[in-house]
Amino acid sequence: MRAELEFLQNHSLTSVLRRELETLILSGEFAPGERLNENSLAIRFSVSRGPIREVCRALAEKGLLELVPNRGVFMRRIGEEQAAELYDVRAGLFASAARLLATKVTPEQISELQSLLDRMEEAVLANSLDNYYPLNLEFHDSILRFAGNSRLHKAYSELVKELHLFRERALLQGGGLTVSNIEHRRIVAALGAGDATAAMDAAFAHVLSGKSRMTLPAAADTEHSIGGTAKTTDIA
Amino acid sequence: MRAELEFLQNHSLTSVLRRELETLILSGEFAPGERLNENSLAIRFSVSRGPIREVCRALAEKGLLELVPNRGVFMRRIGEEQAAELYDVRAGLFASAARLLATKVTPEQISELQSLLDRMEEAVLANSLDNYYPLNLEFHDSILRFAGNSRLHKAYSELVKELHLFRERALLQGGGLTVSNIEHRRIVAALGAGDATAAMDAAFAHVLSGKSRMTLPAAADTEHSIGGTAKTTDIA
DNA sequence: TTACTGCAAACTGTCAACAGAATACAGTGC
DNA sequence: GCACTGTATTCTGTTGACAGTTTGCAGTAA
Structure with a gap:
C-alpha cells in the first residue's frame, strides 16, 4: 500500500498519459505527418481533452509532435x-x-x-x-x-x-x-x-x-x- | 494588415503567453523555488487557467519550471x-x-x-x-x-x-x-x-x-x- | 507554552460546454 | 464537365465550474 500511495503522489494522470502517448508515438502507431485527433485520444484514454492537450504541448516542446494553430497536433515529420x-x-x-x-x-x-x-x-x-x-x-x-x-x-x-x-x-x-x-x-x-x-x-x-x-x-x-x-x- | 493576419495565424494566444511568461521568468521576476499561482497568472494575463497550464507544461518540459503534483508549478531551482x-x-x-x-x-x-x-x-x-x-x-x-x-x-x-x-x-x-x-x-x-x-x-x-x-x-x-x-x- | 486536532480557505486536477476557425461537400453558373 | 461559391460539419481554442487535495489557522488539551 505504501508503494501505491507513493505512485499516486508522483504519477499524476497527466504524467501517465504522457508516458503512454510517447510510447505510442515511438512504437510507430502513427504515420509521420499524421494528424492526432484530440477527441479521439481523449476517448481512447477515457479522459477529457484538457489533460490530452497538456500532454501534447509537452511532447511538442520535446520535438515529437508539431503544433499548427487552429489545425491541431501532427506527428513530427523529420526530413x-x-x-x-x-x-x-x-x-x-x-x-x-x-x-x-x-x-x-x-x-x-x-x-x-x-x-x-x-x-x-x-x-x-x-x-x-x-x-x-x-x-x-x-x-x-x-x-x-x-x-x-x-x-x-x-x-x-x-x-x-x-x-x-x-x-x-x-x-x-x-x-x-x-x-x-x-x-x-x-x-x-x-x-x-x-x-x-x-x-x-x-x-x-x-x-x-x-x-x-x-x-x-x-x-x-x-x-x-x-x-x-x-x-x-x-x-x- | 497582411502582417497582422499572418501574426494571428502563426501566433496563437498560447504561443504569445508562452513567450511572455518565459521572458518574465528569465527577467528574474520570480525567485528560485517560488511557486507560481495559476489563478494569479490567469488574471494577470486576462485569460483562463487552461492556456496558462498548457504554457506551464511546455516550460516545465523545457526545464524552466518544475511541476509538483497537487501542489503546483515552481520556479526551477538549479543547484x-x-x-x-x-x-x-x-x-x-x-x-x-x-x-x-x-x-x-x-x-x-x-x-x-x-x-x-x-x-x-x-x-x-x-x-x-x-x-x-x-x-x-x-x-x-x-x-x-x-x-x-x-x-x-x-x-x-x-x-x-x-x-x-x-x-x-x-x-x-x-x-x-x-x-x-x-x-x-x-x-x-x-x-x-x-x-x-x-x-x-x-x-x-x-x-x-x-x-x-x-x-x-x-x-x-x-x-x-x-x-x-x-x-x-x-x-x- | 507547546503540541495536537479539526475545520476552513485556497488551489490544483479534471471536466463539460461554447465560440470561432478550418475543412468537406453540395449546389450553381459557365 | 469544370471551377467557384456558399453552407454544414468537424475540430480546435477557450472558458467557467466542480471535485479532491493541500495548506494555513484557530481551538483544545496536556
Whole structure:
C-alpha cells in the first residue's frame, strides 16, 4: 500500500498519459505527418481533452509532435536535413561524454566496454544486424552512463528518441558494421589511454560517420519504407 | 494588415503567453523555488487557467519550471551540481559547433570573429565587464550561427537560458576576462587554420574553464545574491 | 507554552460546454 | 464537365465550474 500511495503522489494522470502517448508515438502507431485527433485520444484514454492537450504541448516542446494553430497536433515529420542536423547535435553530446569519461574511467568500465566490443565483433562476423543493434545501443548508453552526468545522458536519450521519428532512412549495409566497430575500438582505446582529446575526437567522428552511412544510401532509395513498419536501425 | 493576419495565424494566444511568461521568468521576476499561482497568472494575463497550464507544461518540459503534483508549478531551482552538469552539455554543443565550423568557415567570418576578439581585448584592458559581457555573448552566438546548424543553435540557446536560472553564482573576478579571451583567440586560431580537432578541443576546454571560474568562487561565497536581483554574468 | 486536532480557505486536477476557425461537400453558373 | 461559391460539419481554442487535495489557522488539551 505504501508503494501505491507513493505512485499516486508522483504519477499524476497527466504524467501517465504522457508516458503512454510517447510510447505510442515511438512504437510507430502513427504515420509521420499524421494528424492526432484530440477527441479521439481523449476517448481512447477515457479522459477529457484538457489533460490530452497538456500532454501534447509537452511532447511538442520535446520535438515529437508539431503544433499548427487552429489545425491541431501532427506527428513530427523529420526530413533528411533535419535528421542530419540532429546527428551533429548528438555527435556533440556523445563527444562530450567521451571526453569527460576519459579522465575518470575505471579499469572495470574499460573491460565492460571491451566485452561489448568483442560481442559486437562476433555479430559482425556473423553479419547479424539483429545481434549487433542492441549491443551497439548498450555500448553508447554505457559511455553516457559512465560519464556520470545525468543531464547529458537525458539530453542524449531524448535526441535518440527524436531521431527515431526519421523513418525514411535506409537500412544499413553489411559493410557498415565493420567500420562502426572499428570506430568503437578507437573510442575505447582513447578512453583506456586517458586521452581526452582523442576520445572526444573519435566519438564525434563515429557519430558523424553514422550520419553519412545513414543519409547517403537513403538518397538512392527513398521509397523502401512506404506503407510498412520496416524495422530500420541506426548504427552510430 | 497582411502582417497582422499572418501574426494571428502563426501566433496563437498560447504561443504569445508562452513567450511572455518565459521572458518574465528569465527577467528574474520570480525567485528560485517560488511557486507560481495559476489563478494569479490567469488574471494577470486576462485569460483562463487552461492556456496558462498548457504554457506551464511546455516550460516545465523545457526545464524552466518544475511541476509538483497537487501542489503546483515552481520556479526551477538549479543547484551547483546541476549547473555543473549543464556546463558539460553546453561544452559538448559548443565544441560540436566549433568542429563543424572549422571545415567550412569563410575568411569573412574569421575576420568578423577577429573583430570581436579585438573589441573584447579593449574591454579587458579597460577591465569593463559591462562591455565585455555582450561581446562575449555575440562571439559565442556567432560561432553557433556560422556553424549553420539551426537545431544545434537552438539547443545551445535553450541551454544558456536554463543556466540563467542558476543565480547563486559568483560574479566573475577581473582575471577571468583575460583568461577567457586568450581561450577565445585559441578557438579562432584553430578555426582559421581549419583544424577541426583543435577547434573542438579549444571550444570544449573554454566552456569547462568557464565552469570552473563560475563554480569555484561560488563555493566560497554563496550568500551574496540573497534578496536581490544582483546582475550576475557568465563568462565562458 | 507547546503540541495536537479539526475545520476552513485556497488551489490544483479534471471536466463539460461554447465560440470561432478550418475543412468537406453540395449546389450553381459557365 | 469544370471551377467557384456558399453552407454544414468537424475540430480546435477557450472558458467557467466542480471535485479532491493541500495548506494555513484557530481551538483544545496536556
